[in-house]
Amino acid sequence: MNRTEIKLAYILAVLNAVIIGFSFLFAKVTLDYAAPLDTLTYRFAASFIVMSIPVAFGWIKLQYRGKALYKALLLSLMYPLGFFTLQAFGLQYASSAEGGILYACTPVVTLILASIFLKEKTSLLQKLSIFLSVFGVVFIFVMMGSTIDFSNVTGLLLLFMTCVAFAGYSVMARSLSKQFSPAELTYLMLGVGFVTFLVISMIQHIGAGTTDRFLAPITNSTFIVSILFLGIVSSLGTALAANYILSKMEASKMSVFSNLSTIVSMVAGAMFLGEEITVYHLIGSVLIIAGVVGANYLGRKQGVQQQLLSGSSL
Template structure:
Protein backbone atom coordinates (compact mmCIF):
# COMPACT_ATOMS: atom_id res chain seq x y z
CA UNK A 1 0.00 0.00 0.00
CA UNK A 2 1.59 3.34 -1.04
CA UNK A 3 0.37 5.19 2.07
CA UNK A 4 2.00 2.63 4.32
CA UNK A 5 5.26 2.91 2.36
CA UNK A 6 5.16 6.68 2.61
CA UNK A 7 4.51 6.45 6.34
CA UNK A 8 7.48 4.11 6.79
CA UNK A 9 9.73 6.46 4.81
CA UNK A 10 8.55 9.44 6.87
CA UNK A 11 9.32 7.59 10.08
CA UNK A 12 12.84 6.82 8.87
CA UNK A 13 13.37 10.55 8.25
CA UNK A 14 11.96 11.30 11.71
CA UNK A 15 14.32 8.84 13.39
CA UNK A 16 17.26 10.25 11.42
CA UNK A 17 16.28 13.74 12.59
CA UNK A 18 16.17 12.77 16.26
CA UNK A 19 19.52 10.93 16.05
CA UNK A 20 21.17 14.02 14.51
CA UNK A 21 19.44 16.13 17.18
CA UNK A 22 20.95 13.92 19.90
CA UNK A 23 24.43 14.28 18.40
CA UNK A 24 24.14 18.08 18.24
CA UNK A 25 22.84 18.36 21.81
CA UNK A 26 25.52 15.99 23.07
CA UNK A 27 28.32 18.20 21.72
CA UNK A 28 26.56 21.33 22.99
CA UNK A 29 27.80 20.53 26.52
CA UNK A 30 31.37 20.82 25.25
CA UNK A 31 30.75 24.19 23.60
CA UNK A 32 28.67 25.31 26.57
CA UNK A 33 31.64 24.75 28.87
CA UNK A 34 33.86 26.77 26.55
CA UNK A 35 31.36 29.64 26.40
CA UNK A 36 31.12 29.79 30.19
CA UNK A 37 34.87 30.36 30.46
CA UNK A 38 34.27 33.77 28.84
CA UNK A 39 30.72 34.87 29.72
CA UNK A 40 28.16 34.39 32.48
CA UNK A 41 25.39 31.78 32.01
CA UNK A 42 22.75 34.45 31.42
CA UNK A 43 24.86 36.39 28.91
CA UNK A 44 25.68 33.14 27.10
CA UNK A 45 21.98 32.33 26.77
CA UNK A 46 21.14 35.83 25.55
CA UNK A 47 23.88 35.86 22.91
CA UNK A 48 23.05 32.28 21.95
CA UNK A 49 19.48 33.17 21.05
CA UNK A 50 20.54 36.41 19.38
CA UNK A 51 22.69 34.37 17.00
CA UNK A 52 19.92 31.78 16.66
CA UNK A 53 17.26 34.33 15.72
CA UNK A 54 19.63 36.07 13.30
CA UNK A 55 20.37 32.78 11.55
CA UNK A 56 16.67 31.91 11.43
CA UNK A 57 15.77 35.30 9.93
CA UNK A 58 18.30 35.29 7.06
CA UNK A 59 16.41 32.77 4.83
CA UNK A 60 13.21 34.80 5.17
CA UNK A 61 14.89 38.14 4.46
CA UNK A 62 16.36 36.82 1.20
CA UNK A 63 13.13 35.11 0.23
CA UNK A 64 14.61 31.62 0.27
CA UNK A 65 11.87 30.44 2.60
CA UNK A 66 8.38 31.85 3.01
CA UNK A 67 7.15 32.40 6.52
CA UNK A 68 3.55 33.09 7.38
CA UNK A 69 2.92 33.70 11.07
CA UNK A 70 -0.44 34.94 12.31
CA UNK A 71 -1.07 36.49 15.74
CA UNK A 72 -3.01 33.37 16.74
CA UNK A 73 0.08 31.29 15.88
CA UNK A 74 2.16 33.32 18.33
CA UNK A 75 -0.46 32.83 21.03
CA UNK A 76 -0.55 29.11 20.30
CA UNK A 77 3.25 28.76 20.56
CA UNK A 78 3.58 30.99 23.64
CA UNK A 79 2.86 28.23 26.22
CA UNK A 80 5.33 25.97 24.39
CA UNK A 81 8.04 28.65 24.32
CA UNK A 82 7.50 29.33 28.02
CA UNK A 83 8.43 25.71 28.70
CA UNK A 84 11.22 25.54 26.11
CA UNK A 85 13.48 27.40 25.76
CA UNK A 86 12.54 29.88 28.51
CA UNK A 87 11.86 27.76 31.62
CA UNK A 88 14.11 24.87 30.58
CA UNK A 89 17.26 26.96 30.12
CA UNK A 90 16.50 29.39 32.94
CA UNK A 91 15.97 26.65 35.54
CA UNK A 92 19.00 24.79 34.20
CA UNK A 93 21.31 27.83 34.26
CA UNK A 94 20.38 28.88 37.79
CA UNK A 95 20.16 25.30 39.03
CA UNK A 96 23.75 24.65 37.99
CA UNK A 97 24.81 27.45 40.33
CA UNK A 98 23.74 25.32 43.29
CA UNK A 99 24.49 21.81 42.04
CA UNK A 100 27.05 20.03 39.87
CA UNK A 101 26.62 19.20 36.22
CA UNK A 102 26.89 15.51 37.12
CA UNK A 103 23.98 15.76 39.58
CA UNK A 104 22.01 17.62 36.92
CA UNK A 105 22.77 14.78 34.49
CA UNK A 106 21.23 12.22 36.85
CA UNK A 107 18.08 14.29 37.35
CA UNK A 108 17.70 15.02 33.63
CA UNK A 109 17.92 11.30 32.92
CA UNK A 110 14.37 11.06 34.27
CA UNK A 111 12.92 13.25 31.48
CA UNK A 112 11.73 10.27 29.35
CA UNK A 113 9.83 8.90 32.35
CA UNK A 114 8.01 12.19 32.91
CA UNK A 115 7.37 12.46 29.18
CA UNK A 116 5.95 8.95 28.96
CA UNK A 117 3.57 9.62 31.87
CA UNK A 118 2.47 13.02 30.53
CA UNK A 119 2.04 11.70 26.97
CA UNK A 120 -0.13 8.84 28.23
CA UNK A 121 -2.34 11.26 30.17
CA UNK A 122 -2.61 14.23 27.78
CA UNK A 123 -2.06 12.61 24.38
CA UNK A 124 -3.45 9.16 25.16
CA UNK A 125 -0.27 7.61 23.79
CA UNK A 126 -0.11 3.87 24.38
CA UNK A 127 3.13 2.13 25.28
CA UNK A 128 3.79 -1.57 25.64
CA UNK A 129 5.33 -3.14 28.74
CA UNK A 130 8.54 -3.63 26.74
CA UNK A 131 8.68 0.06 25.86
CA UNK A 132 8.07 1.09 29.47
CA UNK A 133 10.77 -1.24 30.82
CA UNK A 134 13.17 -0.15 28.05
CA UNK A 135 12.67 3.51 28.94
CA UNK A 136 13.54 2.70 32.55
CA UNK A 137 16.54 0.71 31.29
CA UNK A 138 17.90 3.70 29.35
CA UNK A 139 17.46 5.89 32.45
CA UNK A 140 19.33 3.29 34.49
CA UNK A 141 22.18 3.34 31.96
CA UNK A 142 22.66 7.10 32.37
CA UNK A 143 22.44 6.95 36.17
CA UNK A 144 24.89 4.01 36.22
CA UNK A 145 27.52 6.07 34.40
CA UNK A 146 27.20 9.02 36.78
CA UNK A 147 27.12 6.85 39.92
CA UNK A 148 30.24 4.96 38.82
CA UNK A 149 31.94 8.32 38.40
CA UNK A 150 31.27 8.86 42.10
CA UNK A 151 28.31 11.16 41.65
CA UNK A 152 25.28 11.23 43.90
CA UNK A 153 22.46 13.68 44.50
CA UNK A 154 23.07 15.89 47.51
CA UNK A 155 19.66 16.13 49.16
CA UNK A 156 21.07 18.68 51.61
CA UNK A 157 21.16 21.15 48.73
CA UNK A 158 17.52 21.01 47.72
CA UNK A 159 17.57 24.38 45.95
CA UNK A 160 19.70 23.23 43.05
CA UNK A 161 18.01 19.83 42.91
CA UNK A 162 14.56 21.43 42.72
CA UNK A 163 15.58 23.87 39.97
CA UNK A 164 17.09 21.10 37.83
CA UNK A 165 14.00 18.95 38.43
CA UNK A 166 11.80 21.84 37.23
CA UNK A 167 14.03 22.10 34.16
CA UNK A 168 13.47 18.39 33.47
CA UNK A 169 9.71 18.77 33.89
CA UNK A 170 9.73 21.75 31.50
CA UNK A 171 11.48 19.65 28.84
CA UNK A 172 8.98 16.82 29.30
CA UNK A 173 6.11 19.29 29.04
CA UNK A 174 7.61 20.75 25.86
CA UNK A 175 7.79 17.31 24.23
CA UNK A 176 4.11 16.65 24.92
CA UNK A 177 2.89 20.12 23.93
CA UNK A 178 5.03 20.24 20.78
CA UNK A 179 3.71 16.85 19.72
CA UNK A 180 0.18 18.24 19.93
CA UNK A 181 0.93 21.61 18.32
CA UNK A 182 2.79 20.21 15.30
CA UNK A 183 -0.43 18.56 14.17
CA UNK A 184 -1.88 21.95 13.21
CA UNK A 185 1.11 24.26 12.73
CA UNK A 186 4.12 24.17 10.41
CA UNK A 187 7.37 23.15 12.07
CA UNK A 188 9.33 26.07 10.59
CA UNK A 189 6.89 28.70 11.84
CA UNK A 190 6.67 27.09 15.27
CA UNK A 191 10.45 26.94 15.63
CA UNK A 192 10.87 30.57 14.53
CA UNK A 193 8.37 31.83 17.11
CA UNK A 194 10.03 29.73 19.83
CA UNK A 195 13.42 31.18 18.92
CA UNK A 196 12.10 34.75 18.88
CA UNK A 197 10.53 34.35 22.31
CA UNK A 198 13.77 32.88 23.66
CA UNK A 199 15.64 35.86 22.23
CA UNK A 200 13.31 38.34 23.94
CA UNK A 201 13.24 36.55 27.30
CA UNK A 202 16.98 36.03 27.76
CA UNK A 203 18.08 39.37 26.32
CA UNK A 204 15.65 41.23 28.58
CA UNK A 205 16.93 39.29 31.59
CA UNK A 206 20.59 39.78 30.69
CA UNK A 207 20.27 43.48 29.81
CA UNK A 208 18.25 44.08 32.97
CA UNK A 209 20.96 42.46 35.06
CA UNK A 210 23.69 44.55 33.41
CA UNK A 211 21.68 47.76 33.87
CA UNK A 212 21.19 46.96 37.55
CA UNK A 213 24.92 46.31 37.98
CA UNK A 214 26.01 49.24 35.81
CA UNK A 215 27.93 47.00 33.41
CA UNK A 216 25.88 47.44 30.22
CA UNK A 217 29.00 48.55 28.31
CA UNK A 218 30.42 45.04 28.79
CA UNK A 219 27.40 43.29 27.30
CA UNK A 220 28.97 42.44 23.93
CA UNK A 221 32.53 42.09 25.22
CA UNK A 222 32.51 38.22 25.06
CA UNK A 223 32.31 38.39 21.23
CA UNK A 224 35.91 39.65 21.22
CA UNK A 225 36.98 36.15 22.25
CA UNK A 226 37.42 33.68 19.33
CA UNK A 227 36.58 30.81 21.70
CA UNK A 228 33.28 32.40 22.69
CA UNK A 229 32.45 33.34 19.10
CA UNK A 230 32.95 29.76 17.89
CA UNK A 231 31.02 28.38 20.85
CA UNK A 232 28.06 30.74 20.54
CA UNK A 233 27.81 30.07 16.80
CA UNK A 234 27.54 26.34 17.49
CA UNK A 235 25.12 26.85 20.37
CA UNK A 236 23.01 29.40 18.53
CA UNK A 237 22.82 27.93 15.04
CA UNK A 238 23.13 24.18 15.60
CA UNK A 239 22.21 23.55 19.23
CA UNK A 240 19.30 26.00 19.43
CA UNK A 241 17.91 26.56 15.92
CA UNK A 242 18.70 23.37 14.00
CA UNK A 243 18.12 21.09 16.98
CA UNK A 244 14.72 22.69 17.60
CA UNK A 245 13.76 22.17 13.97
CA UNK A 246 14.84 18.53 14.11
CA UNK A 247 13.11 17.91 17.43
CA UNK A 248 9.87 19.58 16.35
CA UNK A 249 9.91 17.63 13.08
CA UNK A 250 10.45 14.32 14.89
CA UNK A 251 7.66 15.15 17.35
CA UNK A 252 5.33 15.84 14.43
CA UNK A 253 5.86 12.27 13.21
CA UNK A 254 6.63 10.14 16.28
CA UNK A 255 5.14 9.68 19.73
CA UNK A 256 6.59 11.99 22.39
CA UNK A 257 7.59 9.04 24.59
CA UNK A 258 9.68 7.56 21.76
CA UNK A 259 11.40 10.84 20.90
CA UNK A 260 12.21 11.72 24.50
CA UNK A 261 14.22 8.58 25.21
CA UNK A 262 16.66 9.58 22.45
CA UNK A 263 17.88 12.37 24.75
CA UNK A 264 19.98 9.71 26.45
CA UNK A 265 22.02 9.30 23.26
CA UNK A 266 23.12 12.90 23.81
CA UNK A 267 24.78 11.73 27.02
CA UNK A 268 26.83 9.21 25.05
CA UNK A 269 27.85 11.84 22.48
CA UNK A 270 28.85 14.16 25.34
CA UNK A 271 31.07 11.45 26.84
CA UNK A 272 32.70 10.73 23.47
CA UNK A 273 33.18 14.46 22.84
CA UNK A 274 34.86 14.88 26.22
CA UNK A 275 37.15 11.93 25.49
CA UNK A 276 38.13 13.13 21.99
CA UNK A 277 38.39 16.91 22.54
CA UNK A 278 39.02 17.36 26.27
CA UNK A 279 41.09 14.22 26.97
CA UNK A 280 38.57 13.10 29.59
CA UNK A 281 38.72 9.54 30.88
CA UNK A 282 36.82 6.78 29.04
CA UNK A 283 36.33 3.95 31.53
CA UNK A 284 34.76 0.49 31.35
CA UNK A 285 31.57 1.74 33.00
CA UNK A 286 31.08 4.22 30.16
CA UNK A 287 31.00 1.30 27.72
CA UNK A 288 28.63 -0.73 29.90
CA UNK A 289 26.35 2.26 30.44
CA UNK A 290 26.40 3.05 26.72
CA UNK A 291 25.33 -0.51 25.88
CA UNK A 292 22.48 -0.30 28.40
CA UNK A 293 21.33 3.08 27.06
CA UNK A 294 21.36 1.90 23.43
CA UNK A 295 19.45 -1.26 24.38
CA UNK A 296 16.90 0.88 26.19
CA UNK A 297 16.46 3.26 23.27
CA UNK A 298 15.97 0.37 20.83
CA UNK A 299 13.53 -1.34 23.15
CA UNK A 300 11.55 1.86 23.76
CA UNK A 301 11.04 2.16 20.02
CA UNK A 302 10.22 -1.51 19.51
CA UNK A 303 7.04 -2.29 17.60
CA UNK A 304 7.31 0.77 15.34
CA UNK A 305 7.37 -1.40 12.25
CA UNK A 306 5.47 -4.31 13.76
CA UNK A 307 1.91 -4.89 14.78
CA UNK A 308 1.22 -1.26 15.69
CA UNK A 309 2.18 0.23 12.32
CA UNK A 310 -1.42 0.13 11.13
CA UNK A 311 -2.64 2.04 14.18
CA UNK A 312 -2.49 5.79 13.70
CA UNK A 313 -1.55 7.85 16.75
CA UNK A 314 -4.36 10.06 18.11
CA UNK A 315 -2.82 13.20 16.58
CA UNK A 316 -2.60 11.75 13.09
CA UNK A 317 -6.15 10.48 13.41
CA UNK A 318 -7.32 13.98 14.31
CA UNK A 319 -5.56 15.39 11.23
CA UNK A 320 -7.26 12.87 9.00
CA UNK A 321 -10.63 13.74 10.54
CA UNK A 322 -10.01 17.45 10.02
CA UNK A 323 -9.14 16.92 6.35
CA UNK A 324 -12.21 14.83 5.76
CA UNK A 325 -14.50 17.00 7.84
Protein backbone atom coordinates in the same frame (compact mmCIF):
# COMPACT_ATOMS: atom_id res chain seq x y z
CA MET B 1 2.61 10.14 6.52
CA ASN B 2 4.78 7.59 4.69
CA ARG B 3 7.61 5.34 5.77
CA THR B 4 10.22 7.74 4.38
CA GLU B 5 9.01 10.48 6.74
CA ILE B 6 9.13 8.07 9.67
CA LYS B 7 12.68 7.00 8.80
CA LEU B 8 13.73 10.66 8.48
CA ALA B 9 12.28 11.34 11.93
CA TYR B 10 14.41 8.55 13.44
CA ILE B 11 17.54 9.76 11.64
CA LEU B 12 16.96 13.31 12.90
CA ALA B 13 16.36 12.01 16.44
CA VAL B 14 19.81 10.36 16.45
CA LEU B 15 21.40 13.44 14.86
CA ASN B 16 19.74 15.61 17.50
CA ALA B 17 21.33 13.54 20.27
CA VAL B 18 24.75 13.87 18.61
CA ILE B 19 24.45 17.65 18.35
CA ILE B 20 23.25 18.01 21.95
CA GLY B 21 26.10 15.80 23.12
CA PHE B 22 28.66 18.09 21.45
CA SER B 23 26.84 21.20 22.67
CA PHE B 24 27.94 20.44 26.25
CA LEU B 25 31.55 20.75 25.10
CA PHE B 26 30.97 24.10 23.37
CA ALA B 27 28.88 25.38 26.30
CA LYS B 28 31.82 24.73 28.64
CA VAL B 29 34.05 26.80 26.34
CA THR B 30 31.69 29.80 26.24
CA LEU B 31 31.48 29.94 30.03
CA ASP B 32 35.21 30.75 30.11
CA TYR B 33 34.41 34.06 28.41
CA ALA B 34 30.88 35.08 29.48
CA ALA B 35 28.25 34.60 32.17
CA PRO B 36 25.60 31.91 31.59
CA LEU B 37 22.82 34.41 30.85
CA ASP B 38 25.01 36.31 28.38
CA THR B 39 25.86 33.10 26.53
CA LEU B 40 22.15 32.31 26.24
CA THR B 41 21.53 35.79 24.82
CA TYR B 42 24.25 35.41 22.18
CA ARG B 43 23.19 31.84 21.49
CA PHE B 44 19.57 32.72 20.71
CA ALA B 45 20.58 35.90 18.93
CA ALA B 46 22.64 33.83 16.48
CA SER B 47 19.86 31.28 15.93
CA PHE B 48 17.09 33.89 15.53
CA ILE B 49 19.09 36.14 13.18
CA VAL B 50 20.14 33.25 10.96
CA MET B 51 16.59 31.92 10.66
CA SER B 52 15.28 35.46 10.03
CA ILE B 53 17.26 35.61 6.76
CA PRO B 54 15.31 32.92 4.84
CA VAL B 55 12.10 34.18 6.48
CA ALA B 56 12.78 37.73 5.24
CA PHE B 57 13.49 36.53 1.69
CA GLY B 58 10.37 34.38 1.69
CA TRP B 59 12.28 31.12 1.42
CA ILE B 60 10.56 29.93 4.59
CA LYS B 61 6.84 30.67 4.70
CA LEU B 62 5.28 31.46 8.08
CA GLN B 63 1.54 31.79 8.65
CA TYR B 64 0.35 32.56 12.16
CA ARG B 65 -2.95 34.22 11.28
CA GLY B 66 -5.99 32.31 12.47
CA LYS B 67 -3.92 29.94 14.62
CA ALA B 68 -3.85 29.55 18.42
CA LEU B 69 -0.78 31.75 18.87
CA TYR B 70 -1.14 31.80 22.65
CA LYS B 71 -0.53 28.05 22.72
CA ALA B 72 2.70 28.47 20.78
CA LEU B 73 3.77 31.22 23.22
CA LEU B 74 3.00 28.88 26.11
CA LEU B 75 5.22 26.31 24.39
CA SER B 76 8.05 28.90 24.38
CA LEU B 77 7.57 29.42 28.11
CA MET B 78 8.35 25.74 28.63
CA TYR B 79 11.25 25.67 26.19
CA PRO B 80 13.52 27.55 25.88
CA LEU B 81 12.56 29.99 28.67
CA GLY B 82 11.48 27.59 31.41
CA PHE B 83 14.07 24.94 30.68
CA PHE B 84 17.15 27.17 30.53
CA THR B 85 16.06 29.48 33.37
CA LEU B 86 15.33 26.61 35.75
CA GLN B 87 18.56 24.92 34.73
CA ALA B 88 20.64 28.06 35.34
CA PHE B 89 19.20 28.65 38.81
CA GLY B 90 19.18 24.95 39.67
CA LEU B 91 22.89 24.60 38.93
CA GLN B 92 23.58 27.45 41.35
CA TYR B 93 22.38 25.21 44.17
CA ALA B 94 23.27 21.77 42.81
CA SER B 95 26.13 20.15 40.91
CA SER B 96 26.22 19.50 37.17
CA ALA B 97 26.33 15.76 37.95
CA GLU B 98 23.06 16.04 39.86
CA GLY B 99 21.66 17.94 36.90
CA GLY B 100 22.76 15.17 34.54
CA ILE B 101 21.19 12.47 36.67
CA LEU B 102 17.87 14.28 36.97
CA TYR B 103 17.82 15.26 33.28
CA ALA B 104 18.13 11.57 32.43
CA CYS B 105 14.69 11.14 33.99
CA THR B 106 13.10 13.33 31.28
CA PRO B 107 11.93 10.33 29.18
CA VAL B 108 10.05 8.95 32.19
CA VAL B 109 8.33 12.29 32.85
CA THR B 110 7.53 12.58 29.14
CA LEU B 111 6.08 9.06 29.13
CA ILE B 112 3.74 9.98 31.99
CA LEU B 113 2.64 13.33 30.52
CA ALA B 114 2.19 11.87 27.03
CA SER B 115 -0.01 9.08 28.36
CA ILE B 116 -2.16 11.60 30.25
CA PHE B 117 -2.50 14.43 27.73
CA LEU B 118 -1.90 12.71 24.38
CA LYS B 119 -3.27 9.28 25.30
CA GLU B 120 -0.10 7.71 23.89
CA LYS B 121 0.06 4.00 24.54
CA THR B 122 3.27 2.05 25.11
CA SER B 123 3.76 -1.63 25.78
CA LEU B 124 5.27 -2.96 29.00
CA LEU B 125 8.50 -3.80 27.16
CA GLN B 126 8.71 -0.26 25.80
CA LYS B 127 8.23 1.16 29.29
CA LEU B 128 10.94 -1.13 30.64
CA SER B 129 13.23 -0.06 27.78
CA ILE B 130 12.77 3.61 28.67
CA PHE B 131 13.66 2.87 32.29
CA LEU B 132 16.67 0.84 31.11
CA SER B 133 17.95 3.83 29.15
CA VAL B 134 17.52 6.10 32.17
CA PHE B 135 19.29 3.54 34.37
CA GLY B 136 22.21 3.50 31.93
CA VAL B 137 22.77 7.25 32.38
CA VAL B 138 22.35 7.10 36.17
CA PHE B 139 24.74 4.10 36.30
CA ILE B 140 27.48 6.11 34.56
CA PHE B 141 27.12 9.07 36.91
CA VAL B 142 27.02 6.90 40.03
CA MET B 143 30.10 4.93 38.96
CA MET B 144 31.87 8.23 38.41
CA GLY B 145 31.30 8.89 42.09
CA SER B 146 28.39 11.27 41.63
CA THR B 147 25.54 11.16 44.10
CA ILE B 148 22.44 13.19 44.83
CA ASP B 149 22.42 15.30 47.97
CA PHE B 150 18.79 15.03 49.03
CA SER B 151 19.30 17.73 51.66
CA ASN B 152 19.62 20.21 48.79
CA VAL B 153 15.90 20.47 48.17
CA THR B 154 15.93 23.79 46.29
CA GLY B 155 18.50 22.77 43.70
CA LEU B 156 17.03 19.33 43.13
CA LEU B 157 13.50 20.72 42.77
CA LEU B 158 14.61 23.31 40.21
CA LEU B 159 16.56 20.72 38.22
CA PHE B 160 13.65 18.30 38.30
CA MET B 161 11.43 21.09 36.98
CA THR B 162 13.74 21.30 33.93
CA CYS B 163 12.67 17.72 33.20
CA VAL B 164 9.03 18.71 33.54
CA ALA B 165 9.56 21.78 31.34
CA PHE B 166 11.21 19.79 28.54
CA ALA B 167 8.69 16.95 28.84
CA GLY B 168 5.88 19.51 28.72
CA TYR B 169 7.43 21.03 25.60
CA SER B 170 7.66 17.62 23.91
CA VAL B 171 4.05 16.79 24.67
CA MET B 172 2.69 20.21 23.70
CA ALA B 173 4.78 20.43 20.52
CA ARG B 174 3.44 17.03 19.51
CA SER B 175 -0.08 18.39 19.91
CA LEU B 176 0.61 21.74 18.18
CA SER B 177 2.22 19.99 15.20
CA LYS B 178 -1.31 19.58 13.86
CA GLN B 179 -1.72 23.39 13.68
CA PHE B 180 1.77 24.78 13.15
CA SER B 181 4.62 23.80 10.86
CA PRO B 182 8.00 22.95 12.44
CA ALA B 183 9.40 26.25 11.08
CA GLU B 184 6.57 28.30 12.60
CA LEU B 185 7.06 26.79 16.06
CA THR B 186 10.84 27.07 15.87
CA TYR B 187 10.90 30.72 14.75
CA LEU B 188 8.55 31.76 17.53
CA MET B 189 10.50 29.82 20.16
CA LEU B 190 13.82 31.31 19.09
CA GLY B 191 12.40 34.84 18.91
CA VAL B 192 10.88 34.66 22.37
CA GLY B 193 14.10 33.21 23.78
CA PHE B 194 16.30 35.88 22.16
CA VAL B 195 14.20 38.87 23.26
CA THR B 196 13.64 37.60 26.80
CA PHE B 197 17.26 36.67 27.53
CA LEU B 198 18.51 39.92 25.95
CA VAL B 199 16.21 42.10 28.07
CA ILE B 200 17.08 40.30 31.32
CA SER B 201 20.80 40.32 30.56
CA MET B 202 20.88 44.02 29.68
CA ILE B 203 18.87 44.97 32.79
CA GLN B 204 21.38 43.13 34.96
CA HIS B 205 24.42 44.68 33.26
CA ILE B 206 23.02 48.22 33.21
CA GLY B 207 22.05 47.94 36.86
CA ALA B 208 25.53 46.70 37.79
CA GLY B 209 27.33 49.07 35.42
CA THR B 210 29.02 46.18 33.59
CA THR B 211 27.77 46.70 30.03
CA ASP B 212 31.35 46.41 28.77
CA ARG B 213 31.47 42.82 30.04
CA PHE B 214 28.48 41.92 27.87
CA LEU B 215 30.28 43.08 24.71
CA ALA B 216 33.77 41.85 25.62
CA PRO B 217 33.38 38.17 24.51
CA ILE B 218 32.59 39.06 20.87
CA THR B 219 36.24 40.01 20.33
CA ASN B 220 37.30 36.41 20.99
CA SER B 221 37.27 34.07 17.99
CA THR B 222 36.95 30.92 20.13
CA PHE B 223 33.83 32.35 21.79
CA ILE B 224 32.35 33.34 18.43
CA VAL B 225 32.88 29.88 16.93
CA SER B 226 31.37 28.21 20.01
CA ILE B 227 28.35 30.54 20.01
CA LEU B 228 27.76 29.98 16.29
CA PHE B 229 27.71 26.22 16.90
CA LEU B 230 25.39 26.55 19.91
CA GLY B 231 23.12 29.06 18.19
CA ILE B 232 22.92 27.79 14.63
CA VAL B 233 23.65 24.07 14.85
CA SER B 234 22.39 23.34 18.36
CA SER B 235 19.52 25.73 19.13
CA LEU B 236 18.23 26.31 15.58
CA GLY B 237 19.08 22.91 14.14
CA THR B 238 17.78 20.82 17.03
CA ALA B 239 14.64 22.95 17.43
CA LEU B 240 13.72 22.51 13.78
CA ALA B 241 14.52 18.81 13.95
CA ALA B 242 12.68 18.25 17.24
CA ASN B 243 9.53 20.02 16.03
CA TYR B 244 9.62 17.95 12.83
CA ILE B 245 10.22 14.71 14.76
CA LEU B 246 7.32 15.43 17.11
CA SER B 247 5.03 15.86 14.11
CA LYS B 248 5.90 12.31 13.03
CA MET B 249 6.78 10.41 16.21
CA GLU B 250 5.24 9.92 19.66
CA ALA B 251 6.68 12.19 22.33
CA SER B 252 7.54 9.23 24.57
CA LYS B 253 9.60 7.62 21.81
CA MET B 254 11.45 10.79 20.89
CA SER B 255 12.38 11.72 24.45
CA VAL B 256 14.37 8.54 25.08
CA PHE B 257 16.80 9.56 22.30
CA SER B 258 17.97 12.42 24.53
CA ASN B 259 19.93 9.95 26.65
CA LEU B 260 22.13 9.14 23.65
CA SER B 261 23.63 12.62 24.10
CA THR B 262 25.33 11.29 27.26
CA ILE B 263 27.31 8.85 25.12
CA VAL B 264 28.20 11.55 22.61
CA SER B 265 29.35 13.96 25.33
CA MET B 266 31.62 11.22 26.74
CA VAL B 267 33.17 10.58 23.34
CA ALA B 268 33.58 14.31 22.72
CA GLY B 269 35.21 14.73 26.14
CA ALA B 270 37.64 11.91 25.39
CA MET B 271 38.49 13.23 21.93
CA PHE B 272 38.92 16.92 22.71
CA LEU B 273 39.45 17.19 26.47
CA GLY B 274 41.42 14.01 27.10
CA GLU B 275 38.80 12.64 29.49
CA GLU B 276 39.03 8.93 30.30
CA ILE B 277 36.48 6.36 29.11
CA THR B 278 36.26 3.36 31.44
CA VAL B 279 34.48 0.02 31.47
CA TYR B 280 31.48 1.41 33.32
CA HIS B 281 31.13 4.08 30.61
CA LEU B 282 30.88 1.29 28.05
CA ILE B 283 28.41 -0.72 30.16
CA GLY B 284 26.22 2.35 30.68
CA SER B 285 26.38 3.16 26.97
CA VAL B 286 25.20 -0.35 26.07
CA LEU B 287 22.27 0.01 28.49
CA ILE B 288 21.35 3.39 27.02
CA ILE B 289 21.46 2.15 23.43
CA ALA B 290 19.51 -1.01 24.32
CA GLY B 291 16.87 1.14 26.00
CA VAL B 292 16.53 3.47 23.01
CA VAL B 293 16.27 0.59 20.54
CA GLY B 294 13.80 -1.27 22.76
CA ALA B 295 11.58 1.79 23.28
CA ASN B 296 11.33 2.36 19.54
CA TYR B 297 11.52 -1.16 18.12
CA LEU B 298 9.38 -3.16 20.55
CA GLY B 299 5.83 -2.64 19.37
CA ARG B 300 7.13 -0.66 16.40
CA LYS B 301 5.14 -2.51 13.76
CA GLN B 302 1.90 -1.71 15.50
CA GLY B 303 2.97 1.89 16.06
CA VAL B 304 3.98 2.40 12.43
CA GLN B 305 0.69 0.98 11.22
CA GLN B 306 -1.19 3.39 13.48
CA GLN B 307 0.94 6.32 12.27
CA LEU B 308 0.37 5.45 8.61
CA LEU B 309 -3.36 5.13 9.16
CA SER B 310 -3.58 8.42 11.05
CA GLY B 311 -1.01 10.28 8.96
CA SER B 312 -3.60 12.48 7.27
CA SER B 313 -4.60 13.97 10.63
CA LEU B 314 -1.01 15.05 11.36
